[in-house]
Amino acid sequence: MKSSRDVAGDSGASATDRMRASALKDDVSFLLARANALSLSAGHAALAPFNLRVRSYSILALVADDIRPSQRDIAEHLRLDPSQVVSLIDDLQTRGLVKRDPDPTDRRTNVVVMTDEGRELFRSAHDAVRAAERDLHSHLSPDQRERLSELLLLVAFPD
Amino acid sequence: MKSSRDVAGDSGASATDRMRASALKDDVSFLLARANALSLSAGHAALAPFNLRVRSYSILALVADDIRPSQRDIAEHLRLDPSQVVSLIDDLQTRGLVKRDPDPTDRRTNVVVMTDEGRELFRSAHDAVRAAERDLHSHLSPDQRERLSELLLLVAFPD
DNA sequence: ACTAAATCATTGACTTGTTCAACGATTGTG
DNA sequence: CACAATCGTTGAACAAGTCAATGATTTAGT
Numbered sequence: 556m557k558s559s560r561d562v563a564g565d566s567g568a569s570a571t572d573r574m575r576a577s578a579l580k581d582d583v584s585f586l587l588a589r590a591n592a593l594s595l596s597a598g599h600a601a602l603a604p605f606n607l608r609v610r611s612y613s614i615l616a617l618v619a620d621d622i623r624p625s626q627r628d629i630a631e632h633l634r635l636d637p638s639q640v641v642s643l644i645d646d647l648q649t650r651g652l653v654k655r656d657p658d659p660t661d662r663r664t665n666v667v668v669m670t671d672e673g674r675e676l677f678r679s680a681h682d683a684v685r686a687a688e689r690d691l692h693s694h695l696s697p698d699q700r701e702r703l704s705e706l707l708l709l710v711a712f713p714d
Numbered sequence: 715m716k717s718s719r720d721v722a723g724d725s726g727a728s729a730t731d732r733m734r735a736s737a738l739k740d741d742v743s744f745l746l747a748r749a750n751a752l753s754l755s756a757g758h759a760a761l762a763p764f765n766l767r768v769r770s771y772s773i774l775a776l777v778a779d780d781i782r783p784s785q786r787d788i789a790e791h792l793r794l795d796p797s798q799v800v801s802l803i804d805d806l807q808t809r810g811l812v813k814r815d816p817d818p819t820d821r822r823t824n825v826v827v828m829t830d831e832g833r834e835l836f837r838s839a840h841d842a843v844r845a846a847e848r849d850l851h852s853h854l855s856p857d858q859r860e861r862l863s864e865l866l867l868l869v870a871f872p873d
Numbered sequence: 874a875c876t877a878a879a880t881c882a883t884t885g886a887c888t889t890g891t892t893c894a895a896c897g898a899t900t901g902t903g
Numbered sequence: 904c905a906c907a908a909t910c911g912t913t914g915a916a917c918a919a920g921t922c923a924a925t926g927a928t929t930t931a932g933t
Contacts, residue, residue, distance in 0.1 A: 608889085608890095610889095610890080635891090636890095636891065636892065636893085638891090638892085638893085639890075639891070639892090661899075661900070662898080662899055662900085663898065663899045663900065664899090
């Protein structure tokens with residue numbers, strides 16, 4: 556069992572091979588979940604020095620584009636519940652990384668804006684995340700990676 | 715609220731378009747997370763009539779292959795904490811869908827085995843999940859879908 | 874042969890993430 | 904103008920994930 560274990564990390568022992576060959580192999584949902592889990596782990600590790608979680612980082616990334624997203628926009632794009640967005644933005648705002656501005660065209664709405672401090676932190680965090688991602692996908696060719704992005708875009712935004 | 719969500723799902727308003735063009739567009743992590751979230755939602759909806767969640771279903775899928783996975787095997791393959799596996803298998807076992815057999819080669823180890831009842835439920839659930847997934851990816855060509863699986867396999871199982 | 878380290882399943886506390894309901898203020902629609 | 908829809912918010916409940924520790928068993932090293 557132990558040898559099965561060690562080998563599992565290296566070359567794939569019989570148990571892992573058997574499971575890799577399992578019905579789940581063709582299961583996009585399973586593969587997505589697993590790939591996502593790996594990505595999340597790497598992301599969280601990369602963001603830890605900035606005291607950020609992936610969710611907060613994603614919001615920063617959206618806000619950094621200066622498209623002045625409403626909270627609602629953010630919720631939809633990131634597929635977060637509006638109440639999650641409130642909580643996450645509260646945190647970021649408390650840290651001085653973003654601020655809420657009233658939307659001049661609709662008094663129900665806030666737009667979320669990056670602060671200078673937020674922009675600076677995001678730049679560093681962005682570099683770290685990108686490096687982690689490059690590392691995670693180092694075994695993919697540039698063509699494979701590009702192809703993957705294209706296909707994932709289709710899946711992530713069905714329309 | 716619902717109509718707004720529906721619209722976002724259908725045509726993509728200007729805000730969604732702007733965000734679609736955002737820096738996150740090329741962010742594999744973001745795309746993975748979003749695709750995974752959609753997949754999870756569809757999966758959970760499909761499994762609701764069976765009173766299953768995706769995690770439990772994944773375990774059933776592994777066990778259904780008759781490869782007699784240990785709990786440890788399951789934990790690694792599905793990237794679950796061993797304590798999660800305990801809890802999930804407890805639930806499935808309580809429902810009579812799986813059982814734990816002692817592994818004859820190692821007294822520390824249980825192997826997880828499908829019951830007849832479990833096999834029957836899995837078959838139905840599997841059909842439902844597949845149908846949901848087909849629906850979710852209906853806009854992908856067969857070639858795209860196959861390509862996606864191949865690439866995800868590379869990402870999900872780096873080695 | 875013996876001992877210490879490693880492994881498995883387990884328990885349980887804690888943290889993080891998600892969902893849902895309800896609310897007041899504001900906007901859109903008929 | 905009245906009502907339905909929308910936005911952000913609060914907060915409770917649920918789901919999922921993490922971590923530490925334990926006892927039993929196996930493995931590795933001497």
